[in-house]
Amino acid sequence: MVLELIKNATLLITLCWMQGFITRYINERSMSGKLISGILFGAACVIGMSVPLTLAHGLIFDGRTVVLSMAAFFGGPLVGLIAGALAGAYRLWLGGISAHIGLLNVLMPVLMGLAYRHACKTGRVSFTLPSLLVFAVLVQGLQILILLLLPSEHLNLSRHYAFLPLLVVLIPSTLLLGFLLEDIRQQKLDREALRKSEAQLRAITEAVPDLSMVLDEEGRYLEIKAPDNNLLVAGGEGLLGRRVVDVLASSQAEMFMQFIALTLASDQPQTLEYELQTPAGWRVFEGRARRLDTTVDGKRALVLMARDITERVALELDRRIAAIAFESPQGMMITDASTRILKVNRAFSQISGYSQDDVVGQSTRMLGSGRQGAEFYQRMWHSLNETGLWEGEIWNRRKNGEIFPEWLTIGSVLNEQGLVTNYVASLVDISERKNAEQKILHMAFYDPLTGLPNRRLLRDRLEQAAALCRRKGHYCALIFLDLDDFKNVNDVYGHQVGDELLCQVAERLKHTVRELDTVARLGGDEFVIMLEGLESIAEEAGSQVEHIGSKLLLALREPYEVDGQQFFNSASLGVVLFNDEQHSVDQLMQCADLSMYSAKSAGKNTLSFYDPRMQEVVSHRLQLEQDMRRGLAAGEFVLYLQAQMNQRGELQGAEALVRWQHPERGLLGPGTFIEIAERSGLIAELDQYVLKQGCNLLASWAQQPHLAGLSLAVNISSRLLFKDDFIEVLQQKLHSSQANPHRLKLEITESLLLADKNEAAVRMQTLQALGIRFSIDDFGTGYSSLAYLQHLPLEQLKIDQSFVRDLPGSASSLAIIRAILALAHSLGLEAIAEGVETEEQHDLLLANGCKNFQGYLFSKPMAVAAFEALEICQR
Template identity: 30%
Template sequence: MDQEVLEKLLRAQQSITEMVSSGASLPECLEEICSSIEQALASKAGKSSILLLKGNNLHHGAAPSLPKAYCDAVNGVEIGESVGSCGTAAFTKRQVIVADIATDPLWADFKGLALPHNLVACWSTPIVSSTGEVLGTFAIYYPEIRFPEPEDLKLIDHFTGLSRIAIEREYSMQREQVLNAQLKTSNEKLKAFISVIPDLGLILDEEGNYIDIYGGNGELLVVNSSELIGKNIREVIDCDTAVQLTSAIRRALEYSELEFLEYTLEVKGGRRVFEGRICPINHYLPEQPEKKHVLWIARDITEKKQAEENIERLAYYDPLTGLPNRRMFNDYLDCTVDKIARYDLIGALLFMDLDNFKRINDSLGHTVGDQLLVKIADNLKPFIGPQTNLSRLGGDEFVVLLESKSKNIDNVHREASKLAESLLDVFSQTLTLQDAHYAVRASIGICLIHEKAVSASEILKRADSAMYKAKKAGGNRYAFFDPELQRMADLQLRIERDIEAAISKNEFEAYFQPQLDMGGALVGAEALVRWIHPEEGVISPDKFIPIAEQTGAIHRIQEIVLRESCELIVALKETGASHDRCTMAINISACQFDVDLEERIKLVVDEFSLPTSKFKLEITESMLMENVEMIVEKMQSLKSKGFRFSVDDFGTGYSSLAYLHSFPIDELKIDRSFIKQIESKGTAIIDAIVSLSQSFGLRVVAEGVETREQLEILAEKNVSSVQGYYHAKPMPAHEFITWVTKAKRCEN
């Protein structure tokens, strides 16, 4: 391409670009493009044409040098595979070069239109948009048979690109004009609609800025509308509500769906409840069509909400105390009973009746009685929670429905007992009314809910029956419907109180049972707690340990045992009665893993300056199956501090080999039940446990050895050590020291 042509091309490109950017009409731009390429072509005989594709038909766009008759003849031609150069190029999306119209099959049906006007050759290129759609064709006609030179094709490609820019610009402007007209119409309709409704119409952008406000009562706005425009929601509304509203805007825009919400605002007309409906609006601002907006219709529903709440309160709440009434309680009880039956849960109903309250009403009048009931209800309201429901059935009757998380009936029994005690504590408080003091007590009947066939009305009747039992027993107490459960509750309560008293009176004492290797040498001891009751003597751990675990007293009892164990180790060391390899086994309860077990034990052991390796922490096999990840984590942490672990009562639980391998244990203790059967039923189980222990590199301790025959059999089974009555019973520390000293003299 020579310098002269190049300069013409650059001038033409600049001129066309300026026309497009300045908004010149599409016909003007296309005419200029055609004129410019005709001047730039090497042969001045070339005539250009631009056709625009609309649907499947090509329509005249520009052709300044072609005969008008020919342009009119081809205007509106339908594109196809053999529709001349232009129709074929538009259909195939490929450039079509026809050097001889008279002989080319593409022109078979159209050469009669071209040849009379001396149009002999036609090169046509499809004009393709930036999105791949055909916009039209760009063609060059010649009066002689002619093939294009490479320079010709470059020029055609260049001016085809300019044509695409001009056409796309025109179409974009047309779309904007249509959208702006539609938006204007929509806005006018919106204004007319909102002007006749009492609701507020708010236009906000995606950031929560107020753009426009339509209709409604100005009293429903936070500030005057003129002050609101341009401000952000966060500037005029409290933080929590602003977050709620902006989240609704975001959801409406994200999902392009109608959003509903209810919210409360402090507006010029006072505190009002609104129902908001939010929907996205596209192209709301003509000058910013890409910016997102929402229409927010705010309807004042304050009076409606108040009416609904009043109706519900009258239907379901006691007007005197504000508590749920009998109707609401019955609905709740029905649902709870159904839930308990469906999911095999356990609950409890506590029925409260004020003792001798009729006397107050009769002597002082119902006004005073009602005022006292309000005070009592206020004192009971703190018991309302996620697991408890408090209601007033009427008169001086109140009920509490307990939904326990436990599926163990004994645990729920204890929960109900503790709740009843707390309620009685509330009634033990003196009530003051107009400088007068009143002592109002109550009787409580409790019915556990666990039988699937029992109806809600029957449960209420049983609780009422149990309440009358409490009244007959003197009042100001609680009673269970089941007599056996009542006996259990009394025993449970007495043991709980006795445990607390026993701790303060130092009635708990550690006893120690020696552990010996198969040669009879002392290798350690197990610390066992004993309750030395002043009246009942020694109480078995089976009777108080479970209750101590439930009340949390086990932690203080455990510390007593640990301290006395440390004291014994120090005493044995001072007397020279034991060697460094002797260990002390301490029993650990499952509940102790839920608290700061490591800190508690380490603190006591460090206080006596003893190595942690002296202590074996005994856990039961069943504990290995509960919350495995947490147990393993805490065991590994204790193991890293030097403590050892022994699995007590092994063989009675459900451990799998996989679990056993996962736990950082050092020792298995064969349960005494297997030792007891060793002479009558053989040693198969013991052989299996010993073999399993050896495969995992664990020591084996046999507990409950009571006869010489048992000891001799175990000696043949590679058992590491034994403990049991054959050698010695559990004994206090001073007796243990005497026993060890005596045993050592016998060895010597």
């Protein structure tokens, strides 16, 4: 019995499996699909009932309850009813004593299947093994209860042979068929989902404008999809099956292989940005890759989606450049077409003081200073409307109310229709530049100490005045003013006091002359006054100048007070009148300068008008200066020596003096050219010349035993001592000549030390370390403090000949000489008297402790050869 029922159930399950296999290719949700499914389930029941387990005529048992319950559960009401109707109809056709009970066993599983379906749909139960087992037990239990309606003889027969097989076979069959149909249904759902996913993926792939590629671990192209083949290497021809190393440059291929290895080693998608030369040009791509979970032809592979981002990169670059440009050091402002401010940068806020919140939405008129009139803005807008650009200098107002100048550039932004949509303005605060320009202008045309016009501005005003007076017939006057004895103030009290005195002089001059006149400072203590608008008759103009000059002299004679100390410094004035352009500016200034020196020669504190004869002196001086430059280059200056003796009448050395062997004027003494050398700046060059000759002479004496012990004293000026390269140049001269520095003595004046005592001390100590000695020339005639004698590396004081000359008749000169000798003795310094011409002078000096002498008594200055031939040199 059990075996027969198992065969029947197996047949039905097989038929239902075939039915499920067939229905996977039809749409069960459609009406036709449901009809076909219901007919197939019903047919399976009919076939099952055609080979039943028969206990008596009309008493049959089969697995229809299993099939019908699952048909209703999986197919729904329509499928269940169709299957049930076919099964019921066939059972009625079979007839027999249990036909009505057979119909109940057709209806009951259909209803139970629908109830189970509803419970699962509503979430009350889940389709699981336990729930399906309970369902199977209920169905078969109800079938047995229905069988209890059989007549007793058939009931006993069924109870004895059928009840247990029904439970043993049909319950497992229900479970088996349920999971079999569920698996078929799930496979169908998976296939539908897969087809749907593939369709969506295909649609997405075709809709997205990206390159899609599948590459294996060797970098081989397995699949390529491109919206445009021009984005592929070589247009994509022949790429499939080839590797990246075969089609890309080595550097790019290496990059791709590293990227492939990184992607295959990671569970996460990887990104890559790369550049590629394509038929469409050089393009930039952004790639995103994910490894495949399965292998392709036994090799790991990945999917790479690459998007052409060339335009995006270019736009991003433009955006960054624009952002950087907008945040430039220049103030930037963007407005709409109505000049309402839309955006400003940080530089704008720093320049104007307004934050972005202060100005956004406001009109640019809020920045106006009111300095420019309506015509200015009309010209600005005319330029903007005509050319789309305007730039220029404008005055605007800061948030704190300060008005400042700026350089403003405005450009128009047009849309496709050519209409203005925005204005972009850049601005630069030029306050510092304008201040610098004013300072530069002031420095170029004004004296930094006194604030008076300088030489450049004076020349410009002189040219204008000369042209004006020629047109109007009026005279003008040029006055050169030089303070008398101002050098003494600088020498004694220092340059700081001298500068303050010069500032007071400038103030007095400005308050003494008229407003239309010009007071200028050329440098040092030299001032120039230009008087304009004088009378048209020379005599009357001269009287005016004389009157103004008298006022100037009177004002300048008043005492000056600096740091609590009074100074009395008069002035010498030189005047030249002019009323035409026949004389150049340089000529006028030379004439005024010359007349000023004439005033000094006349006793100072006076005014002197220009005399044409003065020009001859000027011309002579200029010619002599030119001759000096030529003479230095040609070696026309020669060394003269004057002997220096000790108290025993022994020759100790000589002082080097210079003479000029002029090719036309013969031998010239220092009185002819030293002043010109100092005025022209040639004095340092002349000193260098004498030093070189002196070093050569010392080197020559070193080779002669009777002269080797002599020293040589050489005078040097402040210009030479304070030259930057003086020490190095002197060392070079000593080295090249092989002269003994211990035999070289440098004579300096007291006034030289006042320029910069500290710097002088440093330089003198450096030279002393080389063996060079120092002597103070003309000692006692200066105005300096004697404190420098304690700090400077001096070895000798030279008593000025003005004191020696008056001996023995002048008691005051003798007293000064005694004081100098006592000072030298107390400081351990050597003293030498110059200008000794008589035995009386020599004896008196010797009696008072002087041990060294120089003067005509022993020898006059003479040429080197004559000096070396002296008897005293041969001893």
